[in-house]
Amino acid sequence: MQEQEHLFFPQPAFPHYPCYPDYIGGFSGIPSHVVQRPARTTDLRLDQLYNLHFVLGGRGYVDWRDQRYELGIGDGFLYGPGLPQRYGADRDNPWDIRWVHFATNGLESMLGTRGMGEVWIFHMKEISKLHRCMEELLALGRAFDLEQEARASVLLYELLVHLMKEAAPIALPRETAVSSIHRAADYIRANCTVALTLADMAEYAGYSVPYFSRKFHGIIGKTPTAYLLESRVLLAKQMLVSTPWTVKEIASAAGFAQSSYFIHCFKRLVHMTPEQFRSHFKP
Known part of the structure; x- marks a missing residue:
C-alpha cells in the first residue's frame, strides 16, 4: 500500500x-x-x-x-x-x-x-x-x-x-579535515569568553589561516568568526535568564570588549535587545 x-x-x-x-x-x-x-x-x-x-x-x-x-x-x-x-x-x-x-x-x-x-x-x-x-x-x-x-x-x-x-x-569514510574542524568548533565554543583570534583557531586545528577558514566554512557552514560570535551570544542568552547581572556585566563575561558592541551583535542575531530578551523570561 x-x-x-x-x-x-x-x-x-x-x-x-x-x-x-x-x-x-x-x-x-x-x-x-x-x-x-x-x-x-x-x-x-x-x-x-x-x-x-x-x-x-x-x-x-x-x-x-x-x-x-x-x-x-x-x-x-x-x-x-x-x-x-x-x-x-x-x-x-x-x-x-x-x-x-x-x-x-x-x-x-x-x-x-x-x-x-x-x-x-x-x-x-x-x-x-x-x-x-x-x-x-x-x-x-x-x-x-x-x-x-x-x-x-x-x-x-x-x-x-x-x-x-x-x-x-554508522561509520563513514571521512574527509581528513572533518575531525580537526569539529574539534576546533568545540574549542571555540568552550573558549568563547577569551580573546580568540583567527590565527589562534587555525593554530589549534593545525592549519594555516586561509586553509582553516575555507575548511571551517565548508564543514560547519559559517565562518570561524561568525561561529565565535554566535557562541558568545548563546552564552549571553543563558546568563540573561539565569543571573541578575547587568547587560554590561554579561557583555564582559561573554567575551565582548564593549557593551555597545554586544548589544549591536545581540540585536542583529536575536532580533531584540538583551533587555527585551530577558523580559520574555521574567516570571
Missing part, C-alpha cells in the same frame, strides 16, 4: 523554543521516493533547517561522497543546514520512513557536530520511542492550532533526546 503525508507547521508565535518542527511527514511503499538537493539549497528553507529521517520498515539508501549506504529498519540520517542531500527508497522494497525538518535555537551542545559538514547516518536498536514522538507530532500537525506550539517543541525535543542518547553512528 502506497501512502504519503506532508504537514507544514506555521512559524511559532514565541521565537525562543530550543527546537521547532517546520515540515514533517512520511512515505510508505513508494519506490519513486528519491530526493536530490544541491548544497545550500533554499528549497523548503533547508539552508537554515536540519533534516532528520528514520526508517520504520523496508529499505532505502543515502548517497554521500560517491558512496551508497543501504538503510533498513532502525536506521536513519540527519543533514545539517546547507548540506547536499541525496537519498531514496529501494525500488523493490521501498521504505516506510518518517521525517522532520526542524529549526534549533541553542541546541548546539546537545546535537554537537552531527550533520555538520557531512550527513550523520545512525542506527537504533529500538526505534519505538522515536516513532511514538513522531506519531504525536503528526497528530498535532493534522489539526494544529497555536495553543499547541509549545507541545510541538516539547515532542521534538523529546525525540532528539532519545536520538542523541540511543543512536549509534
Whole structure:
C-alpha cells in the first residue's frame, strides 16, 4: 500500500523554543521516493533547517561522497543546514520512513557536530520511542492550532533526546579535515569568553589561516568568526535568564570588549535587545 503525508507547521508565535518542527511527514511503499538537493539549497528553507529521517520498515539508501549506504529498519540520517542531500527508497522494497525538518535555537551542545559538514547516518536498536514522538507530532500537525506550539517543541525535543542518547553512528569514510574542524568548533565554543583570534583557531586545528577558514566554512557552514560570535551570544542568552547581572556585566563575561558592541551583535542575531530578551523570561 502506497501512502504519503506532508504537514507544514506555521512559524511559532514565541521565537525562543530550543527546537521547532517546520515540515514533517512520511512515505510508505513508494519506490519513486528519491530526493536530490544541491548544497545550500533554499528549497523548503533547508539552508537554515536540519533534516532528520528514520526508517520504520523496508529499505532505502543515502548517497554521500560517491558512496551508497543501504538503510533498513532502525536506521536513519540527519543533514545539517546547507548540506547536499541525496537519498531514496529501494525500488523493490521501498521504505516506510518518517521525517522532520526542524529549526534549533541553542541546541548546539546537545546535537554537537552531527550533520555538520557531512550527513550523520545512525542506527537504533529500538526505534519505538522515536516513532511514538513522531506519531504525536503528526497528530498535532493534522489539526494544529497555536495553543499547541509549545507541545510541538516539547515532542521534538523529546525525540532528539532519545536520538542523541540511543543512536549509534554508522561509520563513514571521512574527509581528513572533518575531525580537526569539529574539534576546533568545540574549542571555540568552550573558549568563547577569551580573546580568540583567527590565527589562534587555525593554530589549534593545525592549519594555516586561509586553509582553516575555507575548511571551517565548508564543514560547519559559517565562518570561524561568525561561529565565535554566535557562541558568545548563546552564552549571553543563558546568563540573561539565569543571573541578575547587568547587560554590561554579561557583555564582559561573554567575551565582548564593549557593551555597545554586544548589544549591536545581540540585536542583529536575536532580533531584540538583551533587555527585551530577558523580559520574555521574567516570571
